[in-house]
Amino acid sequence: xxxxVKDSNGTLLAEGDTVTLIKDLKLKGSSTVLKRGTVxxxxxxxxxxxxxEGRTDKVKxxxxxxxxxxxx
Numbered sequence: 001x002x003x004x005v006k007d008s009n010g011t012l013l014a015e016g017d018t019v020t021l022i023k024d025l026k027l028k029g030s031s032t033v034l035k036r037g038t039v040x041x042x043x044x045x046x047x048x049x050x051x052x053e054g055r056t057d058k059v060k061x062x063x064x065x066x067x068x069x070x071x072x
Contacts, residue, residue: 003049011071013052016042019069032059039072040064 005013008022021038040054040062052069054062 003045003047005045005049005052005066007069007071008067009070013043013045013066013069013071015045018072019043019052019054020072021064021068022070023068025064025068027059027062030059034059040069 007013007019013019018039018041021034021036021040024036025034026032027034034056038056040056042054044053046053046063050065050067051063052066054064056062
């Protein structure tokens with residue numbers, strides 16, 4: 001099964017790509033807010049085509065919805 005993951009602009013994402021947030025996101029269970037423009041490097045694709053895994057300097061193990069991302 002070949003899953004095609006696309007960002008908010010419809011660009012295909014691949015394992016190891018770099019993406020940028022297009023909206024401020026409040027993290028569940030935390031007071032941390034990821035600001036628009038935050039860069040997430042070396043993403044990992046999941047079994048769900050609507051989500052990716054990534055990490056920032058502040059937060060490890062993020063699961064983000066692709067509707068809030070654009071490929072850098």
